[in-house]
Amino acid sequence: MLGWNPGDDRELFTMPELIEAFSLERVVMHGAKFNPEKAKWYNKEYLRKKTDHELTKLFKPVLAEHGITMMCPRCAEKNGVEYRPEPDFAGKWFPKAYVEKVVGLIKERATFVADFWDIASYLFVAPTEYVEKDAAKFWKSENVELALQAAKFIEDFADKVGKEGFTKEALEGPLEEFIRGNEWPMGKVMNCLRLALVGASSGLGIADIVTLIGRDEFARRIDAAVAKLGK
Numbered sequence: 001m002l003g004w005n006p007g008d009d010r011e012l013f014t015m016p017e018l019i020e021a022f023s024l025e026r027v028v029m030h031g032a033k034f035n036p037e038k039a040k041w042y043n044k045e046y047l048r049k050k051t052d053h054e055l056t057k058l059f060k061p062v063l064a065e066h067g068i069t070m071m072c073p074r075c076a077e078k079n080g081v082e083y084r085p086e087p088d089f090a091g092k093w094f095p096k097a098y099v100e101k102v103v104g105l106i107k108e109r110a111t112f113v114a115d116f117w118d119i120a121s122y123l124f125v126a127p128t129e130y131v132e133k134d135a136a137k138f139w140k141s142e143n144v145e146l147a148l149q150a151a152k153f154i155e156d157f158a159d160k161v162g163k164e165g166f167t168k169e170a171l172e173g174p175l176e177e178f179i180r181g182n183e184w185p186m187g188k189v190m191n192c193l194r195l196a197l198v199g200a201s202s203g204l205g206i207a208d209i210v211t212l213i214g215r216d217e218f219a220r221r222i223d224a225a226v227a228k229l230g231k
Contacts, residue, residue, distance in 0.1 A: 040111045047113070052104045056096060058113045059103060063094075066117060068124050072096040089126060089217050101212060105204060120204075123212055126221050127199025130229060134201040138191040139229050146184045147192035148231075151222045153178050158215035166215065172207040196225035 047055065060070050069092060076083035087094045106119045130139070157174060158166045179189050191201045197209050197218070210218045 044111050047107055047110060050107075052100050052107070055103045055107055055113065055116075056100045059099065059116050062114055062117050063099070063124070066121070066124070067092050069093045070096055070099050087214065087217075089124075089213070089220075092124070094124065098212070105208060105212075122198045122203065123209070126217070126224065127197075129199060130195055130225070131200040134191075134195055135229055138188060138195055138201055139225075141231060143185075143188045143192045144226070144229075144231050146179075146182075146189050147196070148222070148226070149182075150175070150179060150184075150189050150193060151218070154210055155215055155219055158218075163214075166211055168205075168207045168211045171211055172205070175207060193222075196222050 050058075056070075063070055071079075071081070071083060071093065072095070073083045075096075083095075084093060085095055085097075087098050102120055102123050103116065106116060109119050110116055154171065154175065157171060161170060176186070179186055190206055193206050194203055194209070195201055197203070197206070197213070203209065213221075
């Protein structure tokens with residue numbers, strides 16, 4: 001068993017260290033009070049100490065509850081199925097490497113492993129509904145027109161660099177340059193795109209989302225949002 005001292009720069013304490021540090025004189029005599037916020041803080045620290053690989057294993061049953069299959073080459077071989085290295089949104093099949101990338105991006109935002117789904121479900125399932133107040137604020141004809149041009153830029157960029165070159169680091173700068181170079185309102189364009197991808201105006205950065213879900217899924221979500229919300 002391990003313990004944590006927030007005032008100490010060391011790693012987690014071992015049980016023998018905790019026993020040695022314990023003193024009856026320091027025990028509070030009045031009734032103990034449970035602090036749920038403190039408990040959440042401890043759990044956040046627990047998550048931070050875990051590797052992305054460990055957290056991915058813990059996240060797997062949560063994904064399964066939502067009908068998502070996570071598979072690695074060895075697991076596929078063991079189960080006698082063909083391993084596919086690319087995410088399949090229609091079939092709800094995702095390679096372990098993809099899930100691990102997602103976990104690495106969102107773990108700092110989570111308190112519990114179950115939170116991963118609430119934070120990042122859109123990285124596994126395309127939105128079918130859009131937050132009404134966000135749509136009213138950002139999905140306006142003038143914004144949509146610019147966002148669709150930005151979407152075309154992203155698709156052309158993906159085609160140009162190919163799958164291997166389509167990374168967050170490669171896309172982020174040119175996309176920002178394209179929007180600023182046209183003197184478009186960055187926030188409105190980005191939030192319009194995010195609404196189409198996430199279903200809300202909150203979430204990861206556009207470059208993170210797009211390069212994770214891939215060019216084709218990105219295009220599908222843009223088309224679905226236009227079909228649902230109009231131009």
